[in-house]
Each structure stands twice: as structure tokens, then as C-alpha cells.
Amino acid sequence: xxxxxxxxxxxxxxxxxxxxxxxxxxxxxxxxxxxxxxxxxxxxxxxxxxxxxxxxxxxxxxxxxxxxxxxxxxxxxxxxxxxxxxxxxxxxxxxxxxxxxxxxxxxxxxxxxxxxxxxxxxxxxxxxxxxxxxxxxxxxxxxxxxxxxxxxxxxxxxxxxxxxxxxxxxxxxxxxxxxxxxxxxxxxxxxxxxxxxxxxxxxxxxxxxxxxxxxxxxxxxxxxxxxxxxxxxxxxxxxxxxxxxxxxxxxxxxxxxxxxxxxxxxxxxxxxxxxxxxxxxxxxxxxxxxxxxxxxxxxxxxxxxxxxxxxxxxxxxxxxxxxxxxxxxxx
Amino acid sequence: xxxxxxxxxxxxxxxxxxxxxxxxxxxxxxxxxxxxxxxxxxxxxxxxxxxxxxxxxxxxxxxxxxxxxxxxxxxxxxxxxxxxxxxxxxxxxxxxxxxxxxxxxxxxxxxxxxxxxxxxxxxxxxxxxxxxxxxxxxxxxxxxxxxxxxxxxxxxxxxxxxxxxxxxxxxxxxxxxxxxxxxxxxxxxxxxxxxxxxxxxxxxxxxxxxxxxxxxxxxxxxxxxxxxxxxxxxxxxxxxxxxxxxxxxxxxxxxxxxxxxxxxxxxxxxxxxxxxxxxxxxxxxxxxxxxxxxxxxxxxxxxxxxxxxxxxxxxxxxxxxxxxxxxxxxxxxxxxxxxxxxxxxxxxxxxxxxxxxx
Numbered sequence: 277x278x279x280x281x282x283x284x285x286x287x288x289x290x291x292x293x294x295x296x297x298x299x300x301x302x303x304x305x306x307x308x309x310x311x312x313x314x315x316x317x318x319x320x321x322x323x324x325x326x327x328x329x330x331x332x333x334x335x336x337x338x339x340x341x342x343x344x345x346x347x348x349x350x351x352x353x354x355x356x357x358x359x360x361x362x363x364x365x366x367x368x369x370x371x372x373x374x375x376x377x378x379x380x381x382x383x384x385x386x387x388x389x390x391x392x393x394x395x396x397x398x399x400x401x402x403x404x405x406x407x408x409x410x411x412x413x414x415x416x417x418x419x420x421x422x423x424x425x426x427x428x429x430x431x432x433x434x435x436x437x438x439x440x441x442x443x444x445x446x447x448x449x450x451x452x453x454x455x456x457x458x459x460x461x462x463x464x465x466x467x468x469x470x471x472x473x474x475x476x477x478x479x480x481x482x483x484x485x486x487x488x489x490x491x492x493x494x495x496x497x498x499x500x501x502x503x504x505x506x507x508x509x510x511x512x513x514x515x516x517x518x519x520x521x522x523x524x525x526x527x528x529x530x531x532x533x534x535x536x537x538x539x540x541x542x543x544x545x546x547x548x549x550x551x552x553x554x555x556x557x558x559x560x561x562x563x564x565x566x567x568x569x570x571x572x573x574x575x576x577x578x579x580x581x582x583x584x585x586x587x588x589x590x591x592x593x594x595x596x597x598x599x600x601x602x603x604x605x606x607x
Numbered sequence: 608x609x610x611x612x613x614x615x616x617x618x619x620x621x622x623x624x625x626x627x628x629x630x631x632x633x634x635x636x637x638x639x640x641x642x643x644x645x646x647x648x649x650x651x652x653x654x655x656x657x658x659x660x661x662x663x664x665x666x667x668x669x670x671x672x673x674x675x676x677x678x679x680x681x682x683x684x685x686x687x688x689x690x691x692x693x694x695x696x697x698x699x700x701x702x703x704x705x706x707x708x709x710x711x712x713x714x715x716x717x718x719x720x721x722x723x724x725x726x727x728x729x730x731x732x733x734x735x736x737x738x739x740x741x742x743x744x745x746x747x748x749x750x751x752x753x754x755x756x757x758x759x760x761x762x763x764x765x766x767x768x769x770x771x772x773x774x775x776x777x778x779x780x781x782x783x784x785x786x787x788x789x790x791x792x793x794x795x796x797x798x799x800x801x802x803x804x805x806x807x808x809x810x811x812x813x814x815x816x817x818x819x820x821x822x823x824x825x826x827x828x829x830x831x832x833x834x835x836x837x838x839x840x841x842x843x844x845x846x847x848x849x850x851x852x853x854x855x856x857x858x859x860x861x862x863x864x865x866x867x868x869x870x871x872x873x874x875x876x877x878x879x880x881x882x883x884x885x886x887x888x889x890x891x892x893x894x895x896x897x898x899x900x901x902x903x904x905x906x907x908x909x910x911x912x913x914x915x916x917x918x919x920x921x922x923x924x925x926x927x928x929x930x931x932x933x934x935x936x937x938x939x940x941x942x943x944x945x946x947x948x949x950x951x952x953x954x955x956x957x958x959x960x961x962x963x964x965x
Contacts, residue, residue: 315738346919386941392737393683397885398940400878405933411926535874538742546738581753584746588731591743595735 293454295560301537302552318403320534327517372510539587545597656789664796670895672850678889680843681823686744688876689751694855725848755868888948
């Protein structure tokens, strides 16, 4: 096999791995959209917030220490202890559940029955709010997330595949972290599907997604389900935040992955979990391949917009995405 | 008492269809115009112009533009920043290619070019709706900004990748470039704002505006009663982009003087204008002004309170501002989803009946 062809395959594999990470974020969107009809723009910021909280808890940082120092003139920064990673993840999860409950009680409970666009705006407001709170709580400098996840290219894969090509091919370069992320994503999705299929709460969640009023009439508490769904989205955000944070540091740009997840959603359909995953993979592979083959001709950095244009072209032929429910309108 | 008609005394069609049916409103309108044109230019200084008045006027144009698309025609757009960039770069190319032509024509032409681009990006709206469309407009945002960063022809191959507004004059007074006086910048923007607002107001209450609103309220029903959705949607995109292009051109030429597409016309700009429209009130020209004023004044106000009075670090105040803007948006949406314009409408209803409400 020629080296060029093999490099193409390497690009595809790396694209698949990147696509898994997009799919992770998109999954959080789909969960909330299905259950409550809210298009949650804040998903990316939730990932950022979760990652910031995780780092803050692990390092024993005092929340809001910047604000306290500025207002009262004190000099406090750390509690002086370090929390082990697992416990910190647990604490962060509690924080995300608390956040889900607060969001439901303070904001979306009052917006039931509003038009979807109003709900969407509210989540943009929420995104701004949460971003500001995250910065005020933990400071806005770039942090490293030291969870002990493996990093760097995998030598095993490289040695193993080096024999495939000629002399100028050195084997596939695949980031170990991407492999871990893929594994975690598979486990997470399997867990979510299991939860939705086999538990009482999961079934209630699907019932609410199907029909709010019918669910209410058989005695399912909408309020509880919505808190549950936001908590699940918080969990997905935490996983996404950990993976992206370990990859490129915990910083503001983390919240922009939400924007990357939007074309994934368009492609896969807003209401379909498999759609989010397949869409993520298509976008991941598509943008890497496009950058590899066409990118050099047009000046590079096409990854910013390629996903959108691909999704846009796609929508012209299938307006509800690959797996979305067919939109039927009646007058 | 002061603010009402004492009955329905309209005897002619012009009376019935005038913009401000109540005399008090008419007088207020002329009074605001008179103050804006005859008083403020004489008292304005550099600080007021550059931190409040000029950005307010420019954002008001952008908000009117987006309001036509989102508020009147019901098509949510997140591509405002990209379309402003089209206006800015079109204006720049025209200014450098035809230096002898008056800048007013450049700005208007830039609006026209943006209208064409906007209509092209509006084409998918015929097939896709709602959130799918909102996300699709993001394609415009990212693609256009990337284009202006990567294709050197747009910034005339300058080394920095920035575009700089050359000095241009109207009636012998510089309005762009570093030596333009504050009052001239203010007046240019004011003239454009007045032109745009009057145009928008009259478009929206004519047959075109009615067809937009029919599409917004229910597009299938509108189609059945004979509104052409192709025409209505594309004109909404074109007219909206025309205004947004004008505001982008002014933002670049008059306000900033030098811009770089990614910094000045990024996704945050799209959201900022969208917030103005939402907070001000969807489907209201007055709301566009109110929203723009609110979101221009708020950061300045917070900066004065936080940094100058309390002495907090600038960075922290910036974060606090995010929190406050976010919280305010949620608060407004819960308390008054129809925005500041609705408060104004309610106040007018009360005033009409005052002091005998029954």
C-alpha cells in the first residue's frame, strides 16, 4: 500500500476519534432536547464549568477566592489540601446535580409553555451566567487537568502498523488519550442506553420525551424528570469536559466545543442518540479529511466552518437530519 | 388626560394609517429628533461619542436589521457578525477602489452587497426551519469570517491582515480616520439610523411587512392565503442584511477605524445583537433602540461602578458583567418575554386611560 493512502487512513482514524468527542457533547444536547424541548446552548459551558470545578476541587482551591480577596482585601487562595481524583469527580458530580436542580427551580420551571426560541435564548443567558460564575469561582487562567490519563502517541500502534507501508511510512500516529476517550464514550453511551431502557426513571424519561401531557396523566413528575435529565446532561458535560480538558487544558475555548457539536446535531437530528454518535463520526472524519486533502489549497483552517457547510448541504436534502423525527406540520 | 385621543375622530385614510396616531407621540418623536440633531452634536465630546452614542446608534441599526428577520419574519439568525463583516469589508474595498466617491454611497452600496450575500445564505430557509435554520446561519458566520481572514484580496494584501479606514470627508469635514471630530461621527451615524428606522418602520407596516408577519405566525397558513414564502423569506433576509451591512460598514469605517474579521465580527457579536433584539422586544422598532441602548450602557455603567468606584480588578468586573448580563437575560425572559418594548406598550395603555381607568 502506498504511504499516501495509509496517511489518509490515519487521518480517518484520527477523525473518528475526534468525532467521538464531538458526539459526547452532542449527546448532552440530545438528552435535554428530547425530554424538555429545550435547545441547550449552555452544554459547552457546562463542560467547561464541570472541568473547572473538578480542577478546583482537586487542588483544594477556595471558591470565589478572587472575589473575596478583592472585596475584603484578604489573601486566601487554597484550603491547603488536595483531593484524590475519584472523590473530586464525585464532588463535581454533586455540584452538577445541584446546578441542574437550581436551573430547573429558578429558570425553566417559570418558562414552561414558552416558545422554543425563548427557551433557547434563556439557555444562552445561562451560558453567559455560568461562564461568568465559573471564572469568578475558580479564576480564568488556563489550568491543567492532572487525572493521570495517558497522553501522547501510542508507540504500540505505531510499531505494529509500521510494516504496512513502504520505507517512508512510520506507522499510524494515534493519541492514547483519544483511545481512552473513545472507550469512555462507548461505556457512557452503553450506560445511558441501559438506563433509558431498563430502569424505572429511564422509562419515565422516555415517556416524557414522547408526550408531556400523557406522561403527566400517568403520574410522572415532570419536574423530577427534568432535573434528572439536566443532571445526566451535567454528567455527560463532565465527561466531555474531562476529555477535552485533558487534551488541551481547561480554558475558555472549551466552551466553544458546543459550537462544534451543533452541526453534529443538525446532521444526526436533534432527537436521536444514535444520530448524535453517527453525526459526530461523520463530522470528525469529514473535517479532518477535507483539511488534509483540500485544506492546503485554500489556505487551511477549514475546520472552523467545514462542519457547518457540510451539515447545511445535507439539510437541504433531509431537513430533519439523518435520524431525526420527520417533521409533520398541520395548519 | 394629556396622552389620549378622546374618541375616534379620524375622518380620512391618512389620519387612520399614520405612524403615530396620538398627538403626544408625534410631538415626542419630533422632540427626540430635534434634541438628537440640534442639541447633542453641540455638547457631545470624545468620551461620550466613542463609549456610548456612536456604538449605540450603530448597534441600533444592526438590531433593527436582525429584528426584521427574527422579530417580524420569525427566522432566527446567528450570522449577524458575519453579515456585519461583509458590510465592513465591502465598504473597505469600495473606499479604496473608488476614493473619489462620497462615503455615503459606499456605505449604502456595502449594505446592498450584504443584502445579496444575505439573500444567498437565506436560501436554505426555504427548506429548513426553526433551530435547524438557526444553526445553519452559523455556517454563514464561520465561513464569512474565515473567508475575510484567509483571502488576502479582501484586506488588500496588508501585512497585518487588518483593514484600516482611510480618511474620508463629507462637506469638507472628516468623518472617518483618526482626525474625525466626535460630533461628525455622531451625526453621520444618526443620519443613517434615522434613515434606517424610518425605512424599517414603513416597510414593516406595508404589504411586505405584513407578508413577513404572516410567515412568522404560521408559514403554511400564510402560503395558503396567497403569501409567496420564497419572496417573503428572501426579502426578509435581504432587507435585514441590508441594515446589518450598513451597521457593519459604519462600525468599521466610523467607529473602530481598523478591524480584523475574527476579533470584531466573531460569534459574540452575533449573540450581542441577538440579545439586544430579545431584551428590547421581538417585532418592535422601538425595542431595537431600547435593547441596543441597554446593552451599550450596561458594560459602561458596570465598569464605572466596579473599576472606578469600588476599585476591583478589571478582569473580575468583566466576569461579573457576564454573570449580570446572563442573569438579566434569564430574568427578562421569565418576567417579560416580549422585552422592553412590551413595558413601553403597557405604559402607553395605562397612560391612555389615565386618570379614569374605567
